[in-house]
Amino acid sequence: MAKNYYLILGVGASASSDEIKAAFRRRARELHPDTSGMESGPFLEVQEAYTVLSDPEQRREYDRQALSRARRRPWEPSAEPLVPPARLRNLSVRQSRLPAFIPSGLPVSS
Numbered sequence: 001m002a003k004n005y006y007l008i009l010g011v012g013a014s015a016s017s018d019e020i021k022a023a024f025r026r027r028a029r030e031l032h033p034d035t036s037g038m039e040s041g042p043f044l045e046v047q048e049a050y051t052v053l054s055d056p057e058q059r060r061e062y063d064r065q066a067l068s069r070a071r072r073r074p075w076e077p078s079a080e081p082l083v084p085p086a087r088l089r090n091l092s093v094r095q096s097r098l099p100a101f102i103p104s105g106l107p108v109s110s
Contacts, residue, residue: 002069005049005062017054024050
């Protein structure tokens with residue numbers, strides 16, 4: 001799944017470049033490994049988000065891709081499969097049966 005850079009920086013999608021810069025500096029100060037004592041992973045995510053959102057061309061492309069992901073239906077072929085295809089081929093009839101518990105009131109066929 002794609003990362004939400006706006007959420008990582010804590011700004012809205014309509015944020016100006018100055019707001020993005022201020023949010024980056026604030027988050028970088030909080031998460032920098034030298035000052036926070038944390039691992040560098042969260043800091044690198046903030047840095048990646050700022051790199052994309054501070055460049056107008058990259059931001060436009062990111063917004064375009066995010067919009068197409070939001071419009072995609074989960075059953076379209078370009079979406080990630082819920083069960084990997086290799087696992088589907090290996091499922092036997094026995095593994096694909098419904099669980100033994102069936103809520104009362106539902107008809108049960110034998």
